[in-house]
Amino acid sequence: MTDFANGLRLGQKVPDLSLPTYDPVTDDFGTFSMATQIENKRWTVLFFYPGDFTFV
Amino acid sequence: MGCDIITVSTDSEHVHLAWRKNEKELADVKYPMAADKTGETSRAFGVYDPASGRALRGTFIINPHGVLLNADISFYNLGRNIDELLRRFKASLYMARKTNEVCPSKWKDEGDATLKNPGAQMVGKVHEALEKK
Numbered sequence: 001m002t003d004f005a006n007g008l009r010l011g012q013k014v015p016d017l018s019l020p021t022y023d024p025v026t027d028d029f030g031t032f033s034m035a036t037q038i039e040n041k042r043w044t045v046l047f048f049y050p051g052d053f054t055f056v
Numbered sequence: 057m058g059c060d061i062i063t064v065s066t067d068s069e070h071v072h073l074a075w076r077k078n079e080k081e082l083a084d085v086k087y088p089m090a091a092d093k094t095g096e097t098s099r100a101f102g103v104y105d106p107a108s109g110r111a112l113r114g115t116f117i118i119n120p121h122g123v124l125l126n127a128d129i130s131f132y133n134l135g136r137n138i139d140e141l142l143r144r145f146k147a148s149l150y151m152a153r154k155t156n157e158v159c160p161s162k163w164k165d166e167g168d169a170t171l172k173n174p175g176a177q178m179v180g181k182v183h184e185a186l187e188k189k
Binding site for chain 1: 076086101113135
């Protein structure tokens with residue numbers, strides 16, 4: 001992922017990132033993966049925020 | 057709307073769970089909350105602040121091929137407007153279907169004026185093209 005050290009640019013393919021999640025719907029831990037999103041042909045909105053227990 | 061919203065911060069998934077269960081404002085939140093503990097993903101998207109180990113308020117729209125189409129980043133102290141995010145998301149979906157159209161700044165929803173086949177003939181004529189609708 002070091003190729004994107006200066007930030008992804010628009011029009012670039014997002015690297016195959018994978019992150020642990022807490023999913024409120026299943027009330028369980030899971031994994032978010034870009035590869036799965038592409039496989040399932042899903043649009044994705046990534047919504048970054050500074051921290052839990054603050055305003056979003 | 058055929059889209060998955062994932063929230064991301066550098067907190068762990070365990071803290072996400074605790075916050076979701078304690079904060080009543082989050083009672084209706086149904087989005088998976090992702091844990092970018094190393095900050096690697098935040099760095100890739102250019103939102104990582106090494107001074108605090110936190111991610112700035114960034115919103116990114118990615119199409120089903122995994123291509124980044126839209127980016128918006130604010131500093132800590134400015135909250136985001138969900139209507140503008142929706143507008144950009146709807147426009148991205150619309151333009152994915154109608155590849156010969158572009159959505160100008162006032163476009164809000166399907167049915168609003170778009171510009172068709174913007175090319176040399178439209179140079180200096182955008183006003184007239186928008187009026188036609």
